[in-house]
Amino acid sequence: MNSQFEPVRRLPNMQDVGPNELAERDAAISTLRGSFGLRGYDRAETPILEQTELYIRKSGGALSSRLYGFSEPGGSEVSLRPEFTSAILRLAADNGASSSPVRIMYDGPVFRYAAPEDEDGEKTRQFTQLGAELIGAPAPSADGEVIAMALEGLESLGFDQARVVIGHVGIVLAALTEFDLSERAKLFLINSIAQLKNGEIDVVTEKASTLGFVSDAVVDDAQAAADRERIATTIEQVMTEGIGVTLGKNTGARSPEDIISRLSRKMSQADNPANFKRALDMLSALSKVNGPANRAIADGTAVLANAGISGDLISNLSDVLTSAELEGVSADRISVDFGMARGIAYYTGMLFDLYAGGNTGETLGGGGRYDGLTRALGYDKDVPALGFAYNLDAVVAASSISTGEGDDIVAVSPESEGSIVSAIKKARKLRSEGKRAAIDFQQSESSQSGEKS
Known part of the structure; x- marks a missing residue:
């Protein structure tokens, strides 16, 4: 007799995991926990369901647009976790992580939506992350430890040719500061790194022109002052009459006058088109610099020098590389890529991606430094921190893991x-x-x- 119901199918881009795959994953988790534990990392768990605010405070639009978010019965806006870092940092901050370094490892499912037409549209929307965070330890020595540990974990699973590609968003931010640009302009340029790396400077320039960053118009001081006065009047009217505007709860001790002045100054700040164009050219050249560490460092220094920027900005990256080598990472396993882009905006320093061999194919994981995240999450001080995570499903698929279980029953x-x-x-x-x-x-x-x- 046939059922009167249609079968309930899986959601698109979700996967079932069978006994063999699950046994391989469990074996990998056990091995990696053992490897990280030898360096003093202990396990922690955080909820799968969190307040959405935790993930959008500092993560940027790329991640927030991929959240599985909804209103829970109690009325809170919540999301399935898309990553672990913010929650782990919150856990550590609530337990006094600023007094001494805290080493935490974790594993579990994460959820990221992707529409079929998106770049990641073919990837599964639920996957397993396994990673670690080192909280309360500054660069560069801590950076070397985390890079080395990430490679050691892959080696423990049989990836003898695993490699790491290192970038540094802090260098890019510091270099852009030299051009006296607004925060809005710097954010636009940073978000355009991937396009600049691919040689799409004309596309970026056209978009910049549409947004008013590149223009033949000249805004003098008198015009800028007039704009500030006009905008301040508008803001004051909005604050007085309450035209659907929420300024937020964290205004601190600032008076309404201070808030008006600050907002009007930010909104009326005009970027010098010539400075913007110089910054765009510099970033276009820098984003294409990649390769063996020594050569990339030299080429990156030359790009900065051509733009009139001191090569001392790159010294932190050089120190990170030295730290990794002191931890036992051979130089031939390290590449540098100044055009490395990230979809999560909380990184402030060193970034890295992990590969099974070479710098091609799907990344097995990655991470970086995010020193400003604690304050963005509402705590009263910045705590130096960094970490990384593997896409464990990709790691298991690329490895030959022995489960230790006999197949015969x-x-x-x-x-x-x-x-x-x-x-x-x-x-x-x-x-x-x-x-x-x-x-x-x-x-x-x-x-x-x-x-x-």
Whole structure:
């Protein structure tokens, strides 16, 4: 008889995980926990469901647009976790992480939506992350530890040729500061790194022109002052009349006058088109610098020098590389890429991606430094921190992991053992010896059917 119901199918881009795949994942988790534990990392868990605010405070639009968010019955806006870092940092900050370095490892499912037409549209929307965070330790030595540990974990799973590609968003931010640009202009340029790296400077320039960053118009001081006065009047009217505007709860001790002045100054700040163009050219050249560490450092220094910027900005990256080598990472396993882009905006310093071999193919994981995240989450001080995570599903798929489990199951037949009671005793004895044993109930049913007839 056919069912009157249609089968309930899986959601698009979700996956079932069978026994073999799950055994491989469990074996990888066990191995990696052991590897991280040797460096003093301890496990922690955070909720799968969190307030959405936790993930959008500092993560940028790329991540917030991929959240599985909804209103819970109690009225709170919540999301399934898309990553662990923010929650782990909150946990550490609530337990006094600023007094001494805290080493935490974690693993579990994360959820990121992607529409079919998106760049990641073919990827699964639920996957497993396993990673670690080192909280309360400054660069560069801590950076070297985390990079080395990330590679050691892959080595423990058989990736003998694993490599790391390192970038540094802090250098990019510091270099852009030299051009006296507004925060809005710097954010636009940073978000355009991937396009500039691909040689799409004309596309970026056109977009910049549309947004008013590149223009033949000249805004003098008098015009800027007039704009500030006009905007301040508008803001004051909005604050007085309450035209659907929420300024937020964290205004601190600032008076309404201070808020008006600050907002009007930010909104009316005009970027010098010539400075913007120089910054764009510099970033376009810098984003294309990649390769072996020594060569990339030299080429990056030259790009900055051509733009009139001191090469001392790159010294922190050089120190990070030295720290990684002191931790045992050979120089031939490290590449530098100044055009490394990230979809999560809270990184402030060193970034890195992990590969099975070479710098091509799908990344197995990555991470970086995010020193400003604690304050963005509402705490009263910045705590130096960094971490990384593997996409464990990608790691397992690319490896040859031994599960340590035998595939053979001994089927114990009640018919051959004389009775179901004897079969159960036999199966229990086999299990006590470490063997896998299961009752063949089909044989039992066949035997009983024969007896009844």
